[in-house]
Amino acid sequence: DTAVSQTPKYLVTQMGNDKSIKCEQNLGHDTMYWYKQDSKKFLKIMFSYNNKELIINETVPNRFSPKSPDKAHLNLHINSLELGDSAVYFCASSFRGVDSTYEQYFGPGTRLTVT
Amino acid sequence: GENVEQHPSTLSVQEGDSAVIKCTYSDSASNYFPWYKQELGKRPQLIIDIRSNVGEKKDQRIAVTLNKTAKHFSLHITETQPEDSAVYFCAALMNRDDKIIFGKGTRLHILP
Numbered sequence: 001d002t003a004v005s006q007t008p009k010y011l012v013t014q015m016g017n018d019k020s021i022k023c024e025q026n027l028g029h030d031t032m033y034w035y036k037q038d039s040k041k042f043l044k045i046m047f048s049y050n051n052k053e054l055i056i057n058e059t060v061p062n063r064f065s066p067k068s069p070d071k072a073h074l075n076l077h078i079n080s081l082e083l084g085d086s087a088v089y090f091c092a093s094s095f096r097g098v099d100s101t102y103e104q105y106f107g108p109g110t111r112l113t114v115t
Numbered sequence: 116g117e118n119v120e121q122h123p124s125t126l127s128v129q130e131g132d133s134a135v136i137k138c139t140y141s142d143s144a145s146n147y148f149p150w151y152k153q154e155l156g157k158r159p160q161l162i163i164d165i166r167s168n169v170g171e172k173k174d175q176r177i178a179v180t181l182n183k184t185a186k187h188f189s190l191h192i193t194e195t196q197p198e199d200s201a202v203y204f205c206a207a208l209m210n211r212d213d214k215i216i217f218g219k220g221t222r223l224h225i226l227p
Contacts, residue, residue, distance in 0.1 A: 031213055041202055043159065043217040056214050090158060094213060100166075102147050102208060104215060106158040 003027050004107040006091050012113045013081055020077045021110045023091030029105075031055070032074035033092040034066060037109070043090070049074055081114045088112070117142055119207050121218025129226050134192045136221045138205035141186070147208035148188045149215070150179060154201045162203075163190070192223075200225045 004025045013019055025032060033056075034046040048056035049068040063079040078085060088111050094104035118141040128134045140148075146167035151159035165172045165179045165188065172179050178191045192199055205218040 041153075041220050041222075043204060043220070045214060045216075048212070048214065050213070055212055094215075096213060100146070102213075103161070104149070105161070106151075108158050 004091060004093050004105050006089075006107040006110050008110060009108065010111050010113075012115065014115055015081055015083060017081050018077070018079045019081060019112070020075055021089055021091075021112075023074045023076070023107055025072055025091075025093040025105075025107075027093055027095065027105065029093035029095040030071065031094045031096075032068065032071075033094070033104075034074065034076050035090040035092060035106075037088045037090060039087070047074075047076075078112075081112075083114050086112055086114045117209055117214075117216050119205060119216045119218045121205050121221060123221060124219065125222045125224070127224040127226055128195050130195055130197060132195055134190075134195055134199070134223055136190045136203055136205065136223075137187065138189070138207075138218050139185075139187050140207040140216070142207065142209055142216075143186065144210055145207040146210065148179070148181060149206050149208075150190050151204040151206065151217075152201045153204065153220075159204060195225050197225050197227070199223060 006023050031050045033048045046060045047066045052068045065077045068074045088109045090109045091107040096102050121138045149164040152162045153159040165181050176193045181188045202220045204220050206215045
């Protein structure tokens, strides 16, 4: 299923480099997120955007900069990569209905390895 | 602050037996509680959810219960099968900013 897609799937890079991860959703959802999942499997929210507007910005180093060119896309740019940035990064999107229904779906993840 | 506690962190169950995972949440305004299953190398997948206007929801071998007063919710898997082995996450939705707070996950092993 390609409802929420991310590229690349794997990213191996050296410390100090700058890299980007792209995310797209074709579900028509209003809100998109970036999560970081570390080696212990903890899922931690980093950012969320609603209709291109930044809603959530957790305590993430400012080397991480999200960009949402439109409602269907949310990209993550990381400057000056560090060893501790190695993790799986998941994009997600969500929809809240008028009857307060809610659904959130994850992308396939991008495994980032910093050497 | 916002917090979701999940127990146990690891659970081993004999195939065919039941598994129960428990969570508590801190924000009394939360009204949506999803459960996700994550297989090795895959994305978290929503398997069941419950809203605060009901106390229990069932979908085949999976059920979720919610006690709003105590701020507890639980996942019950009956007649466990090998394919149930995975990491399970509970979560609670913070209404004010559509932020989902996840528990730390439970690694479920189904023993043959």
